[in-house]
Structure formats: structure tokens, C-alpha cells
Amino acid sequence: MTALEKSIGILGGSFDPVHNGHLSIAQSFLDSDLIDQLWVLLAPDPPHKTGRTQTNYQLRFEMLQAAFKNFNGVKVSDLEKKLPQPSFTIQTLEYLEENYPEYTFRLCIGGDSLRDFKKWKDWQKILDHANLLVARRPSADIKNIDENIKNHLHFIDHEPVQISSTKIRDAVANGDDISGLVPSSVNKIIDNENLYRLKV
Template sequence: MKKIGLLGGTFDPPHNGHLIIANEVLTQCQLNEIWFIPAYVPPHKQKMNVTKLEHRVNMVKLAIESHPSFRLSTIEIERKGPSYTYDTIKSLKVKYPDVLFYFIIGTDMVQDLPNWKKIDELIKMTTFIGVDRPGFSFKSKYAHVIETVEAPLIDISSTFLRQRFQNKQSTRYYLPDNVRQYIKENHLYESTRSSPNY
């Protein structure tokens, strides 16, 4: 039976932290593929400004294009509305009944699991894989159902990178060069000041 890991997120922008986590889970858990799932509307970011879908999808495509086991899934974009994991997993299990799905989360998400939509049903539908993130722990009443993976603690966030772009600070080595070039060409994350020096 095929084993696929799911890595959801806003990916605004995708960065090397995402790619390292995905690759560690792929190899340590012996999965066949990792699917990157850009959120249509992240439930926890409904009131925040998020970069247009077209750009976020294009950036993910560029970020993963060189890895033979990484794929893009637009299931949440096609469904529209708030991107709840329960709805995503339910749809995927109907569409791919012969696939085992593993949902990848960071320790920052573990503590919030009790607030997830239909979490008690969700943990029966998929296996959660937890990856360490600096400053967080796996303390949760759902910790016992989470498989843990050790990965290099790369403390990069999309928020951090957006600020670096806006402040015209170097982003080299934080994200793939082709994604950096795309951001430059499409003037993403620019402030109202003069053109950024990437």
C-alpha cells in the first residue's frame, strides 16, 4: 500500500525549512511521496493578508521541482473555503482508498490539536507525524498518537522571510534560488520603499 505524507501550509513563501522537514519525514518514515498542500484560506489566518493563490502555488512548484518524490496537491484550493485538515483527509481517503496518509505537523501545532475540527475523528483517519520545532514541546493529550521524527532544528519561518524581503535584507540560503528569483520578478513582499536588493 502506498504511503504518502501530507505537508499543509500557507507557503507564503515556501522555504528550505519546509523542504528539510519533508525530506526527513520521507526518508525516516519510509514514505513513497510527500504532497505539499497550499491552503486556500488557513483557518487561523482568515483575517490576515495572504499572498495570492497563484503566486503561492507557483512558488511551491518551483521549490519542489527538483525532488522526485515531492508533489503538489491543490485539493484545498479546489475545495475553497477554510482549509480544515479533517475535510482534506476525508476527501483524500475517498479519492485514494488504497493509500495510507500521514499528516506532518510541527510541535507548535501539537499543542493546538484539541482545537482542530473533529480532531477525535481525524486521529482515526490519519497518522500524525510530529517534527520538532524550537521552543515547543509535544505536551498534548494527543501526544500518544503522534509519531515523532527528529529533524535538524531549522528555525526559519515564512513571516521571518517576508520581513527580510521587506527590509531588503539577504534571504540567500533560506529558500531555493528559483523561489527567490520568482519573488523578485513578481515584486512580492516589497514595501513601499525603493526596489529591494535581493
């Protein structure tokens, strides 16, 4: 990377819904000073998410925009919606490299994703297009990482927030309060659109 090139972090997901854990890890990536911007990409049809129908893409995108509205250095993007489905990381990175040659890209993932990384489609090719920026607990064991991956990653310390989109959907379905789990702007959309409630 030359001094003039910007380093862009890529954080992808289905964000169904986006929650405070996502915001926390995004802030950790931004605070690392290893990227100039963080692009948050909403996946229309993640290949690893099966067994349930995703919430309407536009509503998920609206929630994502609302959640990151006041974040400096974050760009929320729907570019994966324009790519062939399902959404594979390798094709997204190839698209970005071709269309944004002035940038270098880092793929931002959590420690759980790193453990499964060799199961990703064309994982070796992914490393040809982007290095990995991995958020992990300071106490995490990193001894058993494949050498081919280790040469393409950088760790940042991050204490994960124990929230999941699945738990939030279940909580809403049960009528539980989620105000401490998602930004208020996202909670408002969930309420207004009657999302995740049991259909009777």
C-alpha cells in the same frame, strides 16, 4: 495497512513564501522511511491565518513547485483550492480517503502544531482518518501528550531550521538579502513578481 497500500504523508500550509525550513522538514519526513510519498498541499485560506491578505494563490503555488522541483517522492498539489473554504484539515482528509482508497495517509506536522492540535477543528475525527507523523527535536519533552493523541502518532527526529515566512516577508520589505533563506528559484519569483515589498 496491507503490504500493497502506499503510505502518503500530507504536509499542508500557506507557504507564503515556501522557504528552506519547509524543505528541511519535508526531507526529514521522507528520510523517515515511514511514508512512500510526501504530498505538499497548498492551503488557499488557512482558518488560523488572519490579519493579512495571502499572496495570490497561483504565485504561491508556482513558488512551491519551483522549491520542490528536484525532490524525489514529493507531489505538490492544489487540491485544497477545489474544496470549500476555509481549508480545514478534516475535510481534506475525508476527500483524500474517499478519492484515494488505495492509500493510507499520515498527517505530517511539527512539534509546535502538535502542542496546539486539540485546538484544531474536529481533531478527534482527524485521528480517525490519519495518524500523525511529528517532526521534533531529539531533546523535546513529550511527557505531557494527551493519551488519545499519543496512540495515533509517531515521532521523527528533526532539527528545525530557524526560519519563518513572516521573517522572510519582513526582510524583503526592508530590502534585506534572503538568498540564504529560500531556494534560488523561489527568490527569483519573489524578485520578478515584486512580492512582499512595501507599496509606496
